[in-house]
Amino acid sequence: MAEVEETLKRIEAHKGVIGTIVVNAEGIPIRTNLDNSTAVQYAGLLRHLTMLARSTVRDIDPQNDLIVLRIRTKKYEIMVAPENGFLLIVIQNPCE
Amino acid sequence: VNQSTRHTNSVVGFSSRKSFSLGGGSKVLEKSVFDEDDNDVTPQPLYQADPGAVQAKASRFFVDEISAGSASEQTTATGSFTMPFSRSVLGSSRISSQSTIESTNEEIEDTFTKQDIPINFPGLVEYLVHDTNSISLLPEFLDKIQNMYESNLLVLLQDKEKNNQYAEVCRNRMGNDKYVDRSMQTLNGAAKNKHVQTDSMAMVDTATTVTTWDMYDTLRGPEQDNTVHNPEPEKVEYPEAVMDTNRGAERSVSVGTSSLKEEVFGSSVNAESDLQLIMLSENFQQCLLVMERNILRNTFQPKLAAYRQLPVLEDLGSPVKSQALERLWAFSCELSRGCSVSSMAWNKRNPDLLAVGYGEFDSSTQRAGLVCCWSLKNPTWPERVFHCDSAVTSLDFSANNPSQLAVGMHDGSIAIYNVHSQDNKSPVISSSECPNKHLGPVWQLRWTQQELSITGDEKVEALFSVSADGRISKWFVFNNGLDCIDLMKLKRIHNAKKKAGGNNTEKKSESVLSALTPGLCFDFHPTDSSLYLVGTWEGFIHKCSCSNSQQFLETFRKHFCPVNCIAWCPLSPDVFLSCSSDWTIQLWKQDRLNPVLGFTSTQMAVYDIKWSPKWATVFGAINEGQLEIWDLNSSILDPVAVQPAAPGVKMKSLLFATQTDCVLVGDSDGQVTVYQLKNFSVGESSQVKLWNRQPCRWFR
Numbered sequence: 001m002a003e004v005e006e007t008l009k010r011i012e013a014h015k016g017v018i019g020t021i022v023v024n025a026e027g028i029p030i031r032t033n034l035d036n037s038t039a040v041q042y043a044g045l046l047r048h049l050t051m052l053a054r055s056t057v058r059d060i061d062p063q064n065d066l067i068v069l070r071i072r073t074k075k076y077e078i079m080v081a082p083e084n085g086f087l088l089i090v091i092q093n094p095c096e
Numbered sequence: 097v098n099q100s101t102r103h104t105n106s107v108v109g110f111s112s113r114k115s116f117s118l119g120g121g122s123k124v125l126e127k128s129v130f131d132e133d134d135n136d137v138t139p140q141p142l143y144q145a146d147p148g149a150v151q152a153k154a155s156r157f158f159v160d161e162i163s164a165g166s167a168s169e170q171t172t173a174t175g176s177f178t179m180p181f182s183r184s185v186l187g188s189s190r191i192s193s194q195s196t197i198e199s200t201n202e203e204i205e206d207t208f209t210k211q212d213i214p215i216n217f218p219g220l221v222e223y224l225v226h227d228t229n230s231i232s233l234l235p236e237f238l239d240k241i242q243n244m245y246e247s248n249l250l251v252l253l254q255d256k257e258k259n260n261q262y263a264e265v266c267r268n269r270m271g272n273d274k275y276v277d278r279s280m281q282t283l284n285g286a287a288k289n290k291h292v293q294t295d296s297m298a299m300v301d302t303a304t305t306v307t308t309w310d311m312y313d314t315l316r317g318p319e320q321d322n323t324v325h326n327p328e329p330e331k332v333e334y335p336e337a338v339m340d341t342n343r344g345a346e347r348s349v350s351v352g353t354s355s356l357k358e359e360v361f362g363s364s365v366n367a368e369s370d371l372q373l374i375m376l377s378e379n380f381q382q383c384l385l386v387m388e389r390n391i392l393r394n395t396f397q398p399k400l401a402a403y404r405q406l407p408v409l410e411d412l413g414s415p416v417k418s419q420a421l422e423r424l425w426a427f428s429c430e431l432s433r434g435c436s437v438s439s440m441a442w443n444k445r446n447p448d449l450l451a452v453g454y455g456e457f458d459s460s461t462q463r464a465g466l467v468c469c470w471s472l473k474n475p476t477w478p479e480r481v482f483h484c485d486s487a488v489t490s491l492d493f494s495a496n497n498p499s500q501l502a503v504g505m506h507d508g509s510i511a512i513y514n515v516h517s518q519d520n521k522s523p524v525i526s527s528s529e530c531p532n533k534h535l536g537p538v539w540q541l542r543w544t545q546q547e548l549s550i551t552g553d554e555k556v557e558a559l560f561s562v563s564a565d566g567r568i569s570k571w572f573v574f575n576n577g578l579d580c581i582d583l584m585k586l587k588r589i590h591n592a593k594k595k596a597g598g599n600n601t602e603k604k605s606e607s608v609l610s611a612l613t614p615g616l617c618f619d620f621h622p623t624d625s626s627l628y629l630v631g632t633w634e635g636f637i638h639k640c641s642c643s644n645s646q647q648f649l650e651t652f653r654k655h656f657c658p659v660n661c662i663a664w665c666p667l668s669p670d671v672f673l674s675c676s677s678d679w680t681i682q683l684w685k686q687d688r689l690n691p692v693l694g695f696t697s698t699q700m701a702v703y704d705i706k707w708s709p710k711w712a713t714v715f716g717a718i719n720e721g722q723l724e725i726w727d728l729n730s731s732i733l734d735p736v737a738v739q740p741a742a743p744g745v746k747m748k749s750l751l752f753a754t755q756t757d758c759v760l761v762g763d764s765d766g767q768v769t770v771y772q773l774k775n776f777s778v779g780e781s782s783q784v785k786l787w788n789r790q791p792c793r794w795f796r
Contacts, residue, residue, distance in 0.1 A: 003381075004375045004376075004380065004381055004384065005375070007381070007384045007385075007388065008384060010388070010476075010477060011384065011387060011388050011391060014388070014391050014392065014395070014476070015395050016391075016394070016395065017391060022371070024371075030371045031371055055307055055309065058307070058308065058309030058312075059307050059308045059309055060308075062308055062309040062311075062312030062313070063312075067386060068386055068387070068390055070390065077394065079387060079390050079391070081383040081386055081387050083377075083379040083380065083382075083383050084379060085377075085379075086380065088380070088383045088384065088387055090387050090390075090391060092391050092394060094394040094395060
């Protein structure tokens, strides 16, 4: 438990990471370091996109599964890792 | 009796039945007589049969007008009728042999030959002609087919003819005696209404989207979740392998279509406990790991790409052709900061995994040692951290069991750790209870494959160690611990000059002082694993064999300070390098007792030396202040590339990367820096030429 907490803190402290959100099964962010409204917005929007991406991957090969979905935008990069029951969202600005 | 022989001779058959049953071939025996106008003048019987009785005859028409011989097979109507009603269509028209031919005929089975068959009304007379003799020739399928074919043709022609005749009839209809109008009446049934009532059927609209994975999931059933994350346990690439996913699996319900929509993760709605549950699940840890690596990849991507030797866009302004070292990145974290790196080793199976041992052994204070396993994918945090009791002095990964890491420590004990699982923090085996354990720091460890095992499948691997108590030992697992047998004891050898005089005194003093000298390094021959070299505190290098534990095969003397490292050249046989605290590096050949070449660049003790695995003439050496890369092909006087250490930091350990042109340097600050060798492109064949060239100059 402590290790997980530590890892999460480490991730948050990495260079360029703007925020992290952990979303539970119902789409409610349960842990985040962004403000609540932004977190809720990200959670709601990315949930559907992740489900669609996962469905696409599994449609092509049901034995395959989605591990990480990365969306590189102009300003930063959004990374979503879906799992059974939760979503881990990290927003990073690699600042090249 | 309106009978005109002409008219009614024709056999008219307008049959609605199109099918022909060929019951059997039958020969037509009755002949018809035609006059020269092709009029049928067959004499008619005087007796006319009852109109109600039709003599059904089986006959067969051959539409074979061409063959004259068919005349014998034409049938004629033996009985002809003129029906009181009209529409004996064809009777009115020309009677010709053709019409008789073209009349329909039906072949009726033998059973019908003598029966009376009612006439088919309406309106058209059906004449059936049959023969008395009917021979059924059952096997004649071919004939039947032909007959069918011909009868089909016949039908065609007859239909055509019928059409013509009908047209004729229609024309002749008006005012013709033959045609009488007649009316008919059909019975109309009385209509009756009846009500029926049924239960109303409820209609429900359902729709679902079916996807391939949906069907797959339903088929797999609930055990899918339990097995979906099972990796192979032997993979060391993911040493943080997911062990027990059952804990996470039982909390999620995946049933068919609902697998994505409703993931009932625990039964609680409380966000806090959700967080707890999530944090504890293995999947989350895996997720975090993946995510962290992704983040780091963003940051380190150019460096990692350079490491992997992906083509990097060079700055156009600097076409540097000289051989240089470029710093890529450094493995460091807070745990390791301040600890001096003592040894490094690559994993034998996974070339991205690096084990680094930290330990401060120069100073008198004994700090606890640390072993970190770093992955290339995460230079900021080690994948595994093992805390050891005392300073770590040497490390090696096993080749047969790639997840076993042997660690030698300053207090003389050797521990074997399993890096595979993340939970295991304590060594699998340790030699601390062994009575034969080393009494001094274990300066070097090596797993070496020796002779083939009995089955011959894989080589038996044994762990060898050399330590400051002067023993070279071979370790094996015994009674849940390690035990060793001594391969060699490093006896102190005195200098040849001193030995010349005063043997007795020397022997006496020998017995008083410890007879063993600390061994600092050793290396096994790359091909002949029973041969090895040992470097000692005295500065001697002994060549020994595993089979001979009493004597050295040879002794190489040149250094007068402790030999810090020995390395066989992996690409060129019988060549090895040694470096020592006397500031020199010596290049030896196995059969010469004197070194072939010596290198000195700075006046500092050389701590570590390694051959490049890729180029036969390149080796790297570190002394306290800098990293030097020597290329024997270019220059034997100076290193071709020099990388000074950061100020205040001493370099301690050196390692070449096996698959890329990179070199790793560990320093006293706990950082392992990765440098890339740029523009090194030395052919391997140059080594051979070197030996031809050099010995004449340096031979002593």
